[in-house]
Amino acid sequence: MIKDEIARMVEEAATRAQEAGELPAIALPEIVIERPQRSEHGDYATSLPLRLARAAQANPLDLGQALVRRLPPSDAVERVEVLPPGFVNFHLSESWLARQVDAVLEAGAAFAQAPVGQGQKVQVEFVSANPTGPLHAGNGRWAALGSTLARVLQAAGYRVETEYYFNDAGSQVDVFARTLYARYQQLFGREAPVPEDGYVGSYMVDLAEQARERFGEAMLRPQGEPAPEELGRFGMEQVMDWIRRDLTDLGVHFDHWYREQTVYDAGHFDKVMALLREKGLIVEREGAVWFATSQLGADKDEVVVRSSNLPTYLATDIGYHYDKFFVRDFHRVIDIWGADHQGHVRPLQLAAEAMGIQPERLNIIIGQLVTLRRGEEVLKISKRSGDIITLREVMDEVGRDACLFFFLSRSADAAIDFDLELAKRQSAENPVYYVQYAHARIAGILNHAGESALGGGDVAGGDTSLLTHPAELALIRKMLLLPELVETIARTLEPHHLPYYAQDLATAFHDFYEKCRVVDDDSPELSRARLKLVAAAQSVLATTLGLMGMSTPDRM
RNA sequence: GUCCCCGUAGCUCAGUGGACAGAGCGGCUGCCUUCUAAGCAGCGGGCCGCAGGUUCGAAUCCUGCCGGGGACGCCA
Secondary structure, eight states: OHHHHHHHHHHHHHHHHHHTTSSOSOOOOOOOOBOOSSGGGOSEEEOHHHHHHHHHTSOHHHHHHHHHHTOOOOTTEEEEEEETTTEEEEEEOHHHHHHHHHHHHHHGGGGGOOSSSTTOEEEEEOOOOOTTSOOBHHHHHHHHHHHHHHHHHHHTTOEEEEEEEEOSSSHHHHHHHHHHHHHHHHHTTOOOOOOTTSOOOTHHHHHHHHHHHHHTTTTOOSTTOOOOHHHHHHHHHHHHHHHHHHHHHTTOOOSEEEETHHHHHTTHHHHHHHHHHHTTOEEEETTEEEEOGGGGTOSSOEEEEOTTSOBOHHHHHHHHHHIIIIISOOSEEEEEEEGGGGGGHHHHHHHHHHTTOOGGGEEEEEEOOEEEEETTEEEOOOTTTSOOOBHHHHHHHHOHHHHHHHHHHSOTTSOEEEEHHHHHHHGGGOHHHHHHHHHHHHHHHHHHHHHSTTOSSOGGGOOGGGOOSHHHHHHHHHHTTHHHHHHHHHHHOOTTHHHHHHHHHHHHHHHHHHHOOOOOTTOHHHHHHHHHHHHHHHHHHHHHHHHTTOOOOSOO
């Protein structure tokens, strides 16, 4: 990446200036190359002189000049200038920029790649909603975020695996089974109230009806007897089918589906309990077993085994993370959780540390919640409290691509207030179509060229040195940003920049389109060069949309 | 009470140490005989919640306060 090359040049210049005595032999700060907001400040800039001025006891402008004198030559950089209060600005060579079109075309989707991960094994775990009800809109947010993050990390050179963790054991499973059995019995006229803490959503009635179709009355037990296990299993499998179908239709794929029960079957639970006990972090009190997080700086301990002898969710999760780090050997693990799980972050991090995992290897992204509304009416989202707006309904109303784009556009730190009425009304003028339209327009141009005197899609023949128009260069500059963006997202784990970049890129194309005629029989050489440019732009647009899991229509 | 997130244009949100603060939507005005007008150009719109502090430089970092959301369970 050109940005890295400039950073190397600056570092070399600084070192040489020190050797020449023009810069005191002080420790250099990290070389930061930034992108100026204003185009007259060049393509890249560094404020290194400002940062050095105090320690060097020198005028930043003089330091800048000394730096510039020692800069090694580069055919990518045409002009370097020092501007007050102490910035060094780099202007890229226009002929170098034009040549990058060839490089972009040749690289294809690989153009987005950034050398960050170096083949490290990383896991992204997300959604992981329990199969006790259909996915709701909030789950869709994590699906969009997690799958996009996984694709970006892949492009950044990590070996990525995605995972969905689901409970097929534990108390919620039991509540689910009892609720289903109550609804099932009601279908046969029995007095069977839904449990106090049960799932009151109407989908449980639908499930009960499916169970009746499947089993007839064979699942009925004598009054007062508990729900048959088979009925609960049946219900959960149905729900898992819904979940899998919804995710597939959203375009979200998981490499692994991990059952909670595995943590016990494989012995991970016993293993971590023994591990923590060895470290003196397990205490027994009030009939329960506690993880002594207070010894690690927390303000209270956490129960890991209830007095009923059942392990808690936290205990299972610790075992699950033992599996991630020590059995499956992920170098890095990323968990995406909703803000309602934030209290769970610290205990799990403490457990991971106690197991010897360096904190930076476990990234827990806490995403703020989604509030759904229809105009003024706030809709319930909790599975336990009532009927929910499912992800399926949102996808049907708003459209898959618009849904993904909307969820991705917000930082995970920002709560989303999703107004279905507004989303539906705005879906036709959603920015996602603006981006896709750019892609489709290019497809139209390429088609048109094929039918013109220029002949078929022979894009390879163009001479990119003919690309000199400001709109052409602006488009190329925007294209070159993608690998840098991939690098940034891989570092910050914040994919919400992607939709904004996609819009900027589309704007650069639409602007070019207005100003530069591509297919023009009177100037075939320029036409061929521009065909090459739009083909490259289409490739970058498609790659960007692809990272977000969205479709790339050729026609709209 | 403690902890986490947020507060930026009429609305929804980017920008988290740099050089005159941005986008989309909404409002107003223009532009289709020419590769898709789901497009383009222009106009209007901001004590960046408030008060201190750190810094050559703060929307961005620190402290306090105000407002909104979330968590504090032997639920997950």
